[in-house]
Amino acid sequence: MKLNDFDMIRKEGPLAILTHWALAISCILLTISGFAFLYQNETIAMFFGGFTAMKYIHNWMGVLFTISLALTIPMWLKECLEYDKDDIQWVKVAGGYLSHKVAIPPMHKLNTGQKLAYLGVLGMGGGIIVSGFIIWLYPYSQTLMLMAHFVHNVCFIGIAIFIPVHVYLGAIANPGTMRIMIYGTVPVWWARKKSPKWIQEVEEGKSH
Amino acid sequence: MSKKSLLIMPEMCSGCRACQVACKNWNQLPAEKTSMKGDFSHPPDLSGTTFNRIRFAEMPTEKDKFRWLFVSQRCMHCEDAGCMKICPTPGALYRTQDGGVATNKEKCIGCHLCLAGCPFNVPRYGADGKMAKCTMCADRIENNMLPACAKTCHTQAISFGDRDSMLAKARKMGYSKVYGQNELGGLGVMFAFKDAPKVYGYDENPSINEMVILWHKYLKPMSWFGIGGVAIASALHYFAVGPHKAEAPKEDKKEEVKQDEAK
Numbered sequence: 263m264k265l266n267d268f269d270m271i272r273k274e275g276p277l278a279i280l281t282h283w284a285l286a287i288s289c290i291l292l293t294i295s296g297f298a299f300l301y302q303n304e305t306i307a308m309f310f311g312g313f314t315a316m317k318y319i320h321n322w323m324g325v326l327f328t329i330s331l332a333l334t335i336p337m338w339l340k341e342c343l344e345y346d347k348d349d350i351q352w353v354k355v356a357g358g359y360l361s362h363k364v365a366i367p368p369m370h371k372l373n374t375g376q377k378l379a380y381l382g383v384l385g386m387g388g389g390i391i392v393s394g395f396i397i398w399l400y401p402y403s404q405t406l407m408l409m410a411h412f413v414h415n416v417c418f419i420g421i422a423i424f425i426p427v428h429v430y431l432g433a434i435a436n437p438g439t440m441r442i443m444i445y446g447t448v449p450v451w452w453a454r455k456k457s458p459k460w461i462q463e464v465e466e467g468k469s470h
Numbered sequence: 471m472s473k474k475s476l477l478i479m480p481e482m483c484s485g486c487r488a489c490q491v492a493c494k495n496w497n498q499l500p501a502e503k504t505s506m507k508g509d510f511s512h513p514p515d516l517s518g519t520t521f522n523r524i525r526f527a528e529m530p531t532e533k534d535k536f537r538w539l540f541v542s543q544r545c546m547h548c549e550d551a552g553c554m555k556i557c558p559t560p561g562a563l564y565r566t567q568d569g570g571v572a573t574n575k576e577k578c579i580g581c582h583l584c585l586a587g588c589p590f591n592v593p594r595y596g597a598d599g600k601m602a603k604c605t606m607c608a609d610r611i612e613n614n615m616l617p618a619c620a621k622t623c624h625t626q627a628i629s630f631g632d633r634d635s636m637l638a639k640a641r642k643m644g645y646s647k648v649y650g651q652n653e654l655g656g657l658g659v660m661f662a663f664k665d666a667p668k669v670y671g672y673d674e675n676p677s678i679n680e681m682v683i684l685w686h687k688y689l690k691p692m693s694w695f696g697i698g699g700v701a702i703a704s705a706l707h708y709f710a711v712g713p714h715k716a717e718a719p720k721e722d723k724k725e726e727v728k729q730d731e732a733k
Contacts, residue, residue: 299558300690313559317579360711401582408586411556412681415689423696430704435713455716 263465267451271464273371274446278337282443284330288323293425295320296418324394331387339384341370342377348459349374359435368458375431383424390417473569474611475547475650476620476628477636479643479662480670483540483627485524487512489619493522496607496618516543518596521604522619529669541670542619542628545592545604546650547571547658552678555686556587562601569633570606570658589654589676606658636660654678 265271274282295316298306310316348367352374355364359375372380396410433440438452454461463469494501499519507514510526522544529537547570554563554571562577563584580599585591593601607617615621620630629639633656640648640662649667650657653676663670 297693300693302558302560304560313562313577314579317581358714359707362711362714397581397583401585404586404591407582408679408681411583411586412685415685419689419693419696422693423700426697426700426704430700430707434704434708436716437713438716449718451718452716 263467265450265461265465267449267454269450270445270447271450271453271461272447273442273453273457276446277333279443279446281330281333281337284326285334288327288330289421289425291323292320292327293418293422295323297422300415300418321394321398324391324398327387328391331384331391334380335384338372338380341372342380344370345374345377349377369456370459370463371457373456379424379428382420386417386420386424389413390421393417473633473656474606474631474658475569475633475636476606476617476630476659477640477648477662478542478659479627479640479645480539480541481627481662481664482625483524483542484625485510485526485538485540486624487524488622488624489542489628490520490523492618492622493604494520496610497521516592516594516603518594518598518600518602520594521545521602525671527669527671539670540627541661541672542659543592543671544659545571545606546590546654547604547606548589548653549655549657550678551654552587552589552682553584553593554587555678556583556682558583566606566608566611568606568608568611570608570611572605572608573601573603575600575602587678587682589673589678 294306295310297303298310298316299313299320307313307316310319348369351367352369355366357373357375358364358366390413393410393414396406397414401407431439432443436456438448442448448456450461460469493499499521502513502517502519504512505514509528511523513520513523516523522542525539525541525543527539527541529539531537549569551563551565551571554565557563558581559577559579561574562579564572564574566572575598578600580595580601582595582601584593584601585595593603596602607615607619610617610621616630617628620628623629629636631639637648637651637660640660643662645662645664647663648660649663649672650660661667661670661672663672667674
């Protein structure tokens with residue numbers, strides 16, 4: 263079945279959209295409040311209602327972050343663990359991000375960069391979640407506390423770098439991507455260009 | 471104002487624990503139920519309501535079969551304070567004008583990180599979930615009074631004054647080395663030990679855990695570098711390379727033809 267280029271095709275379902283928004287909001291609030299804790303910034307803390315209130319917001323946003331990150335695992339992990347020679351080629355041409363002249367190998371629903379980024383988020387998110395819960399709930403061992411604090415902070419740097427890159431690539435550098443976060447659908451012609459393997463599978467009836 | 475210090479001479483201490491009582495008295499701290507943990511120290515540990523206690527350490531040697539050391543345990547008021555480094559809340563721990571490290575319970579958020587930052591295992595949490603420790607009697611010093619413990623000490627094992635005069639006093643008493651003179655940038659509580667600090671229960675070279683140092687000194691500035699670097703790199707990418715524009719097929723017929731051929 264050949265898809266019409268000007269039809270819309272659903273890339274992500276409502277649960278994925280909701281989960282992503284929960285992740286985005288919790289992650290941004292956590293990063294901002296974490297930054298305020300790190301640099302003892304009273305101006306930022308003021309917007310959260312002081313340091314004590316900010317602590318509770320930080321902790322409970324951490325719970326929301328944990329739940330939403332856990333929900334992404336059944337949705338995205340399987341695809342993010344599948345790589346083939348096109349993915350190697352994608353890395354070689356840096357996803358076409360450094361030059362528009364290179365040929366980008368055909369991608370599935372997610373491209374190599376997205377898959378690797380997801381694994382990075384899962385890894386750093388996992389680290390920051392586990393260490394965060396230790397700091398919050400089990401502050402009785404000095405060694406454990408120091409290790410958890412260190413892991414929490416190193417993962418924080420990773421995530422603090424990831425967020426602006428992710429927002430830039432998603433909202434600015436790839437026009438047309440942002441609408442997935444709102445509607446979950448994309449035009450077929452757009453998907454044909456970004457995710458040809460996926461569209462091919464849909465047309466062959468192997469995927470939806 | 472010049473930096474002030476406590477000078478503690480365990481050899482002069484008679485173990486009367488009047489300083490513990492004076493501390494509780496001034497800071498309005500309740501007595502707590504104590505327990506026997508194998509020595510005569512009571513209470514057996516510092517707590518949210520015990521800022522100062524005398525450790526009764528039985529340390530016999532070959533020559534001296536009966537050697538009983540009475541060592542005060544409390545916040546050391548480090549110049550390079552690990553607790554202040556790691557504390558996420560400004561003002562919860564602050565430096566007094568006399569060089570002590572004081573606490574403000576109203577600002578403490580109860581995160582327990584100061585426990586991890588302290589090289590002397592001093593901070594304790596009270597029932598209210600806030601950290602409490604010796605403040606060097608900041609409120610008394612401000613009013614030209616001695617800290618409660620120094621005021622009450624009848625053997626003058628605890629004395630208080632300008633740092634230099636305290637060092638001079640120790641030297642005059644025959645102690646060439648004073649514990650805390652240079653440790654951690656200079657401690658606000660100095661000890662005149664006759665023997666190795668270890669005998670008295672103190673580290674030879676106390677230091678803030680290297681993980682805290684590594685983070686605060688090297689990695690923390692990198693988070694700015696990281697975020698700033700990413701912002702600059704993104705802007706450069708946008709203007710130098712430009713976004714990945716996906717154009718509708720009508721304007722890009724060649725590609726459509728190519729894909730049809732491939733099928």
